[in-house]
Amino acid sequence: MAQDANSIRDIRVGVPGPLGSGGVRGIVVPADRPYGSWHPAIQALEDRFGRTFDPFPLVVNKRGPCDQVCIKVAPDQLLEVMRFLKDDLRCRFDLLADLTCVDYLYFPNGADRYGVTYTLASTRLRHRLWVKCFVNDPEPAVPSVTSIWRGANWQEREVWDMFGVRFEGHPDLRRILLWEGFGSHPLRKDYPPQGLGERASYEILGPESA
Amino acid sequence: MTANTNQASGQVIGGHRYSLEQDGSRADRWILNFGPQHPATHTTLRLVLILDGERIVDCVPDIGYLHSGFEKMAEVHDINQYVTVTDRMNYLSPAMNNLAWHGAWEKLFGIELTPRCKVIRTIVGELARIQDHLVCVGAAALDLGAYTPFLYLFEDREIIYDLLEEISGARYMNSYTRLGGLLRDINPEWPDHVRAFLRRAPGTLSDSEALLLRNRIFIERLRGIGYISAQDAIDWSITGPAARASGVLRDLRKDEPYLCFEENWDGRGAGPVDFKVPVSDMGDCYGRFVVRLEEIRQSLHIIEQLVENIPPGPVNSPADEKINLPDKAEVWGSIEGLIHHFELVMWNRGWQPPIGEAYGAVESPNGELGFYVVSSGGRTAYRARLRPPSLINYQCFADLIRGHQISDVVAVLGSLNIIAAELDR
Numbered sequence: 001m002a003q004d005a006n007s008i009r010d011i012r013v014g015v016p017g018p019l020g021s022g023g024v025r026g027i028v029v030p031a032d033r034p035y036g037s038w039h040p041a042i043q044a045l046e047d048r049f050g051r052t053f054d055p056f057p058l059v060v061n062k063r064g065p066c067d068q069v070c071i072k073v074a075p076d077q078l079l080e081v082m083r084f085l086k087d088d089l090r091c092r093f094d095l096l097a098d099l100t101c102v103d104y105l106y107f108p109n110g111a112d113r114y115g116v117t118y119t120l121a122s123t124r125l126r127h128r129l130w131v132k133c134f135v136n137d138p139e140p141a142v143p144s145v146t147s148i149w150r151g152a153n154w155q156e157r158e159v160w161d162m163f164g165v166r167f168e169g170h171p172d173l174r175r176i177l178l179w180e181g182f183g184s185h186p187l188r189k190d191y192p193p194q195g196l197g198e199r200a201s202y203e204i205l206g207p208e209s210a
Numbered sequence: 211m212t213a214n215t216n217q218a219s220g221q222v223i224g225g226h227r228y229s230l231e232q233d234g235s236r237a238d239r240w241i242l243n244f245g246p247q248h249p250a251t252h253t254t255l256r257l258v259l260i261l262d263g264e265r266i267v268d269c270v271p272d273i274g275y276l277h278s279g280f281e282k283m284a285e286v287h288d289i290n291q292y293v294t295v296t297d298r299m300n301y302l303s304p305a306m307n308n309l310a311w312h313g314a315w316e317k318l319f320g321i322e323l324t325p326r327c328k329v330i331r332t333i334v335g336e337l338a339r340i341q342d343h344l345v346c347v348g349a350a351a352l353d354l355g356a357y358t359p360f361l362y363l364f365e366d367r368e369i370i371y372d373l374l375e376e377i378s379g380a381r382y383m384n385s386y387t388r389l390g391g392l393l394r395d396i397n398p399e400w401p402d403h404v405r406a407f408l409r410r411a412p413g414t415l416s417d418s419e420a421l422l423l424r425n426r427i428f429i430e431r432l433r434g435i436g437y438i439s440a441q442d443a444i445d446w447s448i449t450g451p452a453a454r455a456s457g458v459l460r461d462l463r464k465d466e467p468y469l470c471f472e473e474n475w476d477g478r479g480a481g482p483v484d485f486k487v488p489v490s491d492m493g494d495c496y497g498r499f500v501v502r503l504e505e506i507r508q509s510l511h512i513i514e515q516l517v518e519n520i521p522p523g524p525v526n527s528p529a530d531e532k533i534n535l536p537d538k539a540e541v542w543g544s545i546e547g548l549i550h551h552f553e554l555v556m557w558n559r560g561w562q563p564p565i566g567e568a569y570g571a572v573e574s575p576n577g578e579l580g581f582y583v584v585s586s587g588g589r590t591a592y593r594a595r596l597r598p599p600s601l602i603n604y605q606c607f608a609d610l611i612r613g614h615q616i617s618d619v620v621a622v623l624g625s626l627n628i629i630a631a632e633l634d635r
Contacts, residue, residue, distance in 0.1 A: 057566075059317075059564055059567055061319055061320030062564070066317065094445075097580070098597040100595040102592075107592060108565060108586055117582065123444055128466075130569070150447075150605075151446045151447025151602060154604075155602070176274060177274040177634055178274060178277065186279065187281060187593075193282055
């Protein structure tokens with residue numbers, strides 16, 4: 001554990017990476033690992049799970065790979081990995097900053113359809129990590145992380161509402177922005193921006209129904 | 211949609227049937243619909259309160275009344291068009307949303323802003339923060355019955371609107387940023403007007419503080435109400451002043467610096483802007499209120515440093531990057547300028563962003579405001595997600611309000627500063 005404590009101090013006071021302003025600040029990237037695909041949490045994950053995690057930068061632009069590192073996790077491993085990321089001293093991702101989903105239906109070279117994306121942040125170590133969990137039709141479902149971060153509650157409901165991805169074990173998985181009778185999941189790529197004519201079927205309320 | 215039934219057997223609350231009988235069949239339990247049209251909800255929020263006399267036994271927030279599909283709209287509007295939609299998310303500080311939206315795209319493209327652009331964006335962002343906090347503090351006081359400070363603070367807010375109108379042409383919905391730059395440069399007199407504002411704002415603040423912070427009624431309405439512990443704040447993903455009032459040390463301006471909060475932002479060794487992050491351990495409505503007031507002071511201090519030396523030079527990225535529209539003189543005077551303009555405005559041309567994803571976040575007045583943008587190489591976003599601080603800060607509301615009196619609802623709502631347009635998007 002003493003070794004862990006040392007590495008934490010390194011992260012906090014380390015020299016900023018080449019881009020400086022990105023998602024992970026003050027992390028010293030080892031010389032033998034390419035920039036944009038290394039993160040202190042990855043080492044901890046690989047030690048714990050005994051396999052490689054193949055981190056990749058979210059985007060490679062003209063200035064090179066960005067410092068936003070992402071890992072892919074299979075749905076059946078998600079809870080175990082997330083709980084480890086929250087509790088381990090080298091990771092300490094105590095804040096679930098964002099939870100969203102991307103429908104990769106028409107995305108170039110998109111293999112899987114729904115990518116549930118978790119933006120993890122640490123209030124202590126001041127670093128971030130992105131975790132993606134891919135699921136597919138017909139019954140897209142990932143385990144709910146509400147047991148790890150309570151803040152996932154409404155964000156998971158929103159993903160269910162907008163994408164139709166179920167969260168197994170969610171305490172109260174209802175639609176949040178749309179109403180229960182709404183048939184589709186509008187942020188899916190095959191839902192047209194104009195809608196499917198739901199407006200036409202709305203009941204018009206007159207003064208007598210008030 | 212199922213209608214609400216008001217029979218004694220139960221009521222449908224946000225899809226759940228709540229039965230008074232199941233709840234111990236207490237005859238004095240009753241259900242109150244708070245909103246969606248209550249003035250203290252500021253916009254359209256609906257709370258279903260289950261009451262025992264005036265004590266709140268349970269609360270079910272029901273949101274979605276203002277849902278307008280903002281995230282879907284990003285898939286049909288291009289990057290610069292969509293900035294007008296971001297204005298309408300948190301309409302109390304539209305300029306901050308603009309910064310966040312284009313900041314995320316600039317991260318994706320890998321655009322480095324010019325020093326002048328960074329300074330102006332930082333000033334505008336801090337003005338927006340002051341604007342937002344002034345409304346939040348003023349309206350919270352108004353909801354609790356203190357009318358005068360509300361008017362004092364709104365007068366200053368009006369001056370910020372004038373300042374933003376002067377540079378962007380729009381009073382309320384500024385849409386001031388563009389990809390890799392700004393709508394246009396500031397006019398030479400603008401820094402003087404900002405200085406005039408900086409001179410008068412501290413007076414207004416101390417006037418309002420004198421009216422509120424020594425007011426026994428006001429303090430007793432806020433102290434100990436809606437307490438959040440630091441552990442709970444992190445667990446509920448609460449960010450911004452609401453988290454800092456609970457003792458969470460997290461401000462993206464310090465932790466993940468951007469614009470002028472970054473070391474060496476002008477490429478010539480300038481240090482980050484000097485300011486302090488106010489943190490309180492109170493964790494209640496009063497703590498959030500005090501933190502916001504202090505943040506206004508710190509923002510004034512930030513602007514003070516920046517407005518004195520706005521670096522010269524262009525505000526847009528260099529012309530050879532083909533990111534910003536060229537000058538009109540260049541468009542009408544040279545064939546290169548004309549083609550450049552044409553390439554950008556034609557629907558089937560435009561930018562060619564790298565295929566990938568980026569998450570850009572700024573410290574907005576209410577917390578971490580981030581955009582997760584996905585690009586498939588086209589001129590519109592493939593998917594854009596707003597990380598709405600209002601939605602995420604509002605999740606804990608039912609837990610906060612349980613056990614309080616009904617009149618505390620407005621105090622807690624006001625201190626969390628829930629903006630329904632951002633909440634529902």
